[in-house]
Structure formats: structure tokens, C-alpha cells
Amino acid sequence: MTLLRVGALVMKLGDFTLGPLTFEVEDNDYVVLFGPNGSGKTTLLKTILGFYKPVSGRIFFKGIDITGLPIEKRNIGYVPQSIVLFENMTVRQNIEFGLKFKKLSKEERKNRVERVSEILSIGNLLDKKPRELSYGQKQLVSIARAIAPEPSLLLLDEPLSNLDPNARLSIMKALRALKRFNTSIIHVTHIIENVLYPDSKLLFMYRGKILERGKTSEVYSNPTTLELATYLSNWNIYEVYEKKGSLICPKGRVCFAVDREKIKVNDKTTHIAVKPVDVVLDKKIDGWSCYEGLVEDIQVTSYGYLYSIRLFDILIMAFSSKKKGLKERVRLCIDPSKVVFLKKGLSVER
Amino acid sequence: MRSLNSLPFFAFLVVFSLLILLFFAYPLVLLLVLGGSGFVTSLENRSFMLSIEVTLIISTITSVFAVLFGVPLGYVMARYDFKFKSLLETLIDIPIVIPHIVVGLMVLLAFSSQYGVGPFLHRFGITVLDTIFGAILAVSYLSSTYTIKVVESSIAMVDPEVELVSRSLGASRFATFFRVTIPSIKRSILNGALLTWARATSEAGALFIIAYYVFFYKKTVYPSPIFIYESYITFGILQAVKFAAALVIIVIAIFILFRAIFRVRGQIY
Structure with a gap:
């Protein structure tokens, strides 16, 4: 079933124009937004999230038009490129933060935090403050916090950048573990090696447009555009x-x-x-x-x-x-x- | 390793820094040496203690006022770009530039019984001349800028993405502001409030015009800087110095105590 439908979306940011873009994300899809820096990947992600208001076009999520809906009402998870944990909270409180806005009992929230931290192997970090964590651990907590409310769609903005090789491997493992949450993922990356699954859908973006789309392995082996x-x-x-x-x-x-x-x-x-x-x-x-x-x-x-x-x-x-x-x-x-x-x-x- | 070639430069830094530090410390030390002996007798002086009480009331309410209104304004200045923003920045800086006596006149004029909103306030018995309310208005005008500036610069250093993440997790703008943004700049808000408090405590210029004395518990009480001025012109410098030293010791003690309490309780991290 179609989870997200972006139709003829246009967004202007200063001199930069994104779109018109049209694409769909299915349930349990893993979609890669791939392209050079400045191609509009993050802008597209933030438009889907609701931070930017499109000039034209519509965004449908679970069949509902969310184009004008505030960010907090969309139930779309977001892991930004820069790691921004809530510094005044412990890891546990960070992960639990989004659950407080759901109608969940204290017990349910506790169980959810424990389940997420177990899947992402960060159970030993729950009582630490963000300043006590390494960069890779912070990224894991950032992912855990985004996935804890179990959003149907998770937006990952370059989650593997700025990591040393070991941390990168552990984040990749964590991202693969997200399959257990039945969440569709849009993963922004400018490095093809960061794509988790060769059979995933890939959209190649260039100067605000989607120039190529298809299975990652095929698009990568047989580019049809000079730009890619x-x-x-x-x-x-x-x-x-x-x-x-x-x-x-x-x-x-x-x-x-x-x-x-x-x-x-x-x-x-x-x-x-x-x-x-x-x-x-x-x-x-x-x-x-x-x-x-x-x-x-x-x-x-x-x-x-x-x-x-x-x-x-x-x-x-x-x-x-x-x-x-x-x-x-x-x-x-x-x-x-x-x-x-x-x-x-x-x-x-x- | 620093090379010997840097020696003249470091000598220059050390000499000039020491001279300015000496300039700050010397009068203060002299004041405390000469006036410190009268600290206990000053505390036994009922009029002086009332003046301290009035000053602390004025400066504490001013700090609360500065935080209440300054934090939202600091947030606006840090987070949004809009037309005439530089005009607003100038308006925020103006209280630092204008002579304090003039601010006293401005506040008196703005809220007197004859001009602007004054007649309206008078109908409800709200007056500014020789009242604690008037003193708070004048001192707030002069010292709120410190809180606004500190808050603005600290919010500018908080990555806006943190607010975006909070909202993506279901928190409204209000919830994000009060549960994420404010806690992350708690230390700056406290520091800003403390600066405003210290500045408000030492204010005299504007009070000369608007609240040379105030009515407090059916008595006329001088705010402490004016009390010291009165002692100086009535009894001479040696008497004034005793009260001045006592005021300085009390203010510094509160300042240190405040910082210590909030550090111990983990409010400042």
C-alpha cells in the first residue's frame, strides 16, 4: 500500500527551486535519496517533515493530505544530519520524550524505551547524559529517540556521515535492525556505499530534480544520465x-x-x-x-x-x-x- | 613550546592586563579596608537595612520582569529574520546608551498623571513618582537589556534542529519552547537574570529623578545607592564608605550564594 505520495511538489528556498517532484513510498519501503550536496535532498526531507511549506503540489501520508499540517501532527520520525540530543535529559528521557505526547501509560513508555534500547544495543547507556557519549553512541540514541514512537515513516538525513569506520558499522547494523519496527524509511545520502540494501529504491537528485530512479544496484550499474x-x-x-x-x-x-x-x-x-x-x-x-x-x-x-x-x-x-x-x-x-x-x-x- | 621571540608580546599582555586589574581592584580593596570595620554597625542601622530591603525588592522584581519579557524577545531576535530587525536591535541597545538621569525623566514623563498612559493609570491609583513600582519601571528600562542580550546569544547557539526534532516527536511549539529550548539555555537565563539583578541593585541615576525615596511600610525609605549618597552629603565620606562597603559585601555575597546554589543543584551544567 502507498504510505507517502508526493505529487508535483515545488519548494523555493532563495534562488534554489526544488521540483516539481513526484514519487511514492510504499509500506515497509526503504528509499534512498541519493545525490551531491546542494541537490535538494535535505530540503525535500524537511518539506515532507513539514518544516518547509511547498509553493505548489501536495503530500499525502496514509491517504491524507498533510501538506498544511504542522510538524507535530504528522507522526513522521526524523533523524537530522547534525546530532542534536536534548542535553539536559538522560538517554532514557531522550528516548521517552516523544512517547509523552502519545497516550501511553508510564509502564508502556518504560517497556517501549527498553525494547528500543535493546534492539539498538544501547541498554547500558540509558542513565547517561548525552555529554558522556561518543559520537557514534549519540547517533544511536538519536535513532532510538526517533523510532521509539513507532512512526510509520522515518526520515534519516545522512545518518552515516562523520563517523569513524567502527561507529559506521554499528550504525549500519542498527539501521538494519529498524526493519523490526515495520517502518518505511527515506534515507538521504551522498555516498552510494552508505546504501543499506542493494535492492532498495533509489532516487538520484540533482539540482532539485529527480533525474533517475530505480533499484539501487541497477541505477548504479547502468546510469542513463551524464549527471549521475x-x-x-x-x-x-x-x-x-x-x-x-x-x-x-x-x-x-x-x-x-x-x-x-x-x-x-x-x-x-x-x-x-x-x-x-x-x-x-x-x-x-x-x-x-x-x-x-x-x-x-x-x-x-x-x-x-x-x-x-x-x-x-x-x-x-x-x-x-x-x-x-x-x-x-x-x-x-x-x-x-x-x-x-x-x-x-x-x-x-x- | 612558546618560543623566546614571543616574550615581548606576553610581557605586553601581562603588564597591560595587570594594570587594568589593579585599577579595578585598588578602589574596591580600599573601600573594604576603610569601610569594612563598620560592617556590623551598618547592619544595626534600621534605616540602612530598610534601604537594602527596598533595593533588593526592586532588583529582584526587575530580574523576574526581565526574564518574563526578555526571554521571548531574545528568542525572536535569535530565531527569526524580518524587516526592521536592526531597528529592534537598536531599540534593545538604547537603554545602555541613554544617560540614566534621562531614563528617569523619560519614565516619569511617560507615566506621569498628564501624559500618555499616565492619566489612565492614575485612575486606578497607579503612580510612579516615589513608588517602588516607578523604581522598578525605571530600573527595568535600564537593566533588562542584559538578560535579552545573554538569552539572544545563547539561543542563537542552540541548533534549531533540536526544536525540529522535538516537534517531529509530537511536541507543539509551546511544549518545545518550554521543555527543550528553555532548559537548554537555563544557565544563560540565570546568568542574564543575575546580571540584570546586579545592574538593578547598583542603579542610582534614574532613581534620583523617579524614586529618590519611596513609601515603604508607611515610611520614607531611600533605595540603598541613594542612602549612601545622602550619608555622603550629610555626614561625609568616611560615614558613607561604611554603608558603601556593607552594600558591596551584601551584594557580592548574594551574587556568589546565588551562583553556588544553582551550581550545586545542577541547574547550571
Whole structure:
């Protein structure tokens, strides 16, 4: 069932315009709002929360129009980007705060606090004051406080940012544990690695618009807009200069073999892109685009090496676990089926 | 490690800081040395004790008044941007700029029986000349700014997100204000009130005009700064210094006691 329906929503904030945006969140959905800083993710979140009033469009929550409803009447949980606990209260009082506005007995409130703190593994922190907690623990309490009233929808604004790796893992574990609350989640992030589930819905936002939407794993592997491919750093992106049969050529003396059918379908293509992992080194494969190039730069990563290889007038990034030297000549090949076709997202209204 | 090259700079800081601190401490120490011996006899003086009582009543009510009206105004100034905000900021600062004697005249004029709202108040027997009410009005005009300013700057330091979170949890604007915002700036409110109280206790200029003496329990009583002035012109400096030292000791003791109580009780964190 549809839990949240955002219809033709427009919000203006100074010179920035958000929208028009239309999307839906289903019951028990986990939706990722992904995009660069300044793309309007937080503005959208705060508009759903009721902090910003839209210029036009409507927001329906559980089938009711909540566009003009005050924040406190929406029953939507919110975990802000900056950790803001109620400093004058203990952790227990922080978590219990929202329950005091529900018609719950003292016993029910106590049980609820204990249940939430058990699920998020913060039972040992209940009698502490926020100033006694680490940054990661504060974030856990912030999440516990938001989930305690059991809202049907929880808005998470960059809950994994500014955390050290261990704290990040424990927050990720806590966020996964939220499934037990049957709450739909909208998770704002500007880092794709922070997405909890590869099958979740992803909305890619750019300059106030949703440019791409779909399953996270699919959108990530096959971006269709120049903006998303550019934002997913390290992709090899080239402007299309010429099309010759099943060859697509950027400026320079390099052409890439692509599927002929794909060219027909993607007639608005302005750019092509190839992931560095799809550039294969040291193999000669028939039907693939193969060239010899010169290693110009090497970046060491946790899983291997990222090479910048000069092919005539262009540079191509290739990922490999094999060690190569600077100025070494290497053979590289690209599978035609791995070449992605891109168009400019902002010129195409969705 | 500080390098030796910094030595002249630190010498400059230390010398100039010590000179100003000495300037603050020297007259105070002298006052306490010369007047401190008369502390007990001052406390036995009934008129002086009444004047202290009147002054404490005026300054305490002024502090309550400053918190009651200053906290909402401080919140408005910290949280909202609007047209003519700078005009409002100037209006809040004006009481610090205007000579205190002039404030006394202004308050007298504004609430006298002939102008503005004065005739209306007179109909209900409310007068400002030589009354504690008049003294409170004049002193509030001069000292509320301290509470407003302290509250404003401390609210500005509270992340607005904390209020947004509170509202998302079901708290209304009022509940958020009283249960989240106010508790988080409790310390600043107390400090602001204390500053206002201290400032109000020491006020003399405006009181010269509006409440040189007040009627208190069917007696005419001077507010303590004026009591000291009266002692000075009637009996000379040595007599005035005894009362002055007693006043200073009492005010500082209350100031320290107030801070200690609220620290111990965990109000200031």
C-alpha cells in the first residue's frame, strides 16, 4: 500500500527551486535519496517533515493530505544530519520524550524505551547524559529517540556521515535492525556505499530534480544520465563526436565498439561511459575494442590499482589487481556490452 | 613550546592586563579596608537595612520582569529574520546608551498623571513618582537589556534542529519552547537574570529623578545607592564608605550564594 505520495511538489528556498517532484513510498519501503550536496535532498526531507511549506503540489501520508499540517501532527520520525540530543535529559528521557505526547501509560513508555534500547544495543547507556557519549553512541540514541514512537515513516538525513569506520558499522547494523519496527524509511545520502540494501529504491537528485530512479544496484550499474555517471566518480565519460555503424567515437583517434541495437534506442545519447572495472588489461578479445596505451598515473586502492592510461588524445581509467609501472605500455580491451549510453538529465524532464 | 621571540608580546599582555586589574581592584580593596570595620554597625542601622530591603525588592522584581519579557524577545531576535530587525536591535541597545538621569525623566514623563498612559493609570491609583513600582519601571528600562542580550546569544547557539526534532516527536511549539529550548539555555537565563539583578541593585541615576525615596511600610525609605549618597552629603565620606562597603559585601555575597546554589543543584551544567 502507498504510505507517502508526493505529487508535483515545488519548494523555493532563495534562488534554489526544488521540483516539481513526484514519487511514492510504499509500506515497509526503504528509499534512498541519493545525490551531491546542494541537490535538494535535505530540503525535500524537511518539506515532507513539514518544516518547509511547498509553493505548489501536495503530500499525502496514509491517504491524507498533510501538506498544511504542522510538524507535530504528522507522526513522521526524523533523524537530522547534525546530532542534536536534548542535553539536559538522560538517554532514557531522550528516548521517552516523544512517547509523552502519545497516550501511553508510564509502564508502556518504560517497556517501549527498553525494547528500543535493546534492539539498538544501547541498554547500558540509558542513565547517561548525552555529554558522556561518543559520537557514534549519540547517533544511536538519536535513532532510538526517533523510532521509539513507532512512526510509520522515518526520515534519516545522512545518518552515516562523520563517523569513524567502527561507529559506521554499528550504525549500519542498527539501521538494519529498524526493519523490526515495520517502518518505511527515506534515507538521504551522498555516498552510494552508505546504501543499506542493494535492492532498495533509489532516487538520484540533482539540482532539485529527480533525474533517475530505480533499484539501487541497477541505477548504479547502468546510469542513463551524464549527471549521475559524473557523480559516481572515476567513470570514464566521453562526449560522443561521431557514430560510425557500431562504433562510437569521442574526439581523438579512439572509437569504441558498441551494440548496434543500443545506438538505435539511444538516439539522444550525448556521452558514453565505461566503468574502470570493465576495462580489461592484458587480454586480446575478438569483437571488443582493444588498444595499447601508456600508464600515466597509478592510484593505490584497498582492492587493487586504478590506472590512468593514455590512448592517443584521451585518458582511460582502468582497475586491476595486477601491478603495472609508470610509463609501462599495456593492452586494454572493453566489452561493447559494457559501454553505457548517457544523455543530459536536466534537458529531459521526468 | 612558546618560543623566546614571543616574550615581548606576553610581557605586553601581562603588564597591560595587570594594570587594568589593579585599577579595578585598588578602589574596591580600599573601600573594604576603610569601610569594612563598620560592617556590623551598618547592619544595626534600621534605616540602612530598610534601604537594602527596598533595593533588593526592586532588583529582584526587575530580574523576574526581565526574564518574563526578555526571554521571548531574545528568542525572536535569535530565531527569526524580518524587516526592521536592526531597528529592534537598536531599540534593545538604547537603554545602555541613554544617560540614566534621562531614563528617569523619560519614565516619569511617560507615566506621569498628564501624559500618555499616565492619566489612565492614575485612575486606578497607579503612580510612579516615589513608588517602588516607578523604581522598578525605571530600573527595568535600564537593566533588562542584559538578560535579552545573554538569552539572544545563547539561543542563537542552540541548533534549531533540536526544536525540529522535538516537534517531529509530537511536541507543539509551546511544549518545545518550554521543555527543550528553555532548559537548554537555563544557565544563560540565570546568568542574564543575575546580571540584570546586579545592574538593578547598583542603579542610582534614574532613581534620583523617579524614586529618590519611596513609601515603604508607611515610611520614607531611600533605595540603598541613594542612602549612601545622602550619608555622603550629610555626614561625609568616611560615614558613607561604611554603608558603601556593607552594600558591596551584601551584594557580592548574594551574587556568589546565588551562583553556588544553582551550581550545586545542577541547574547550571
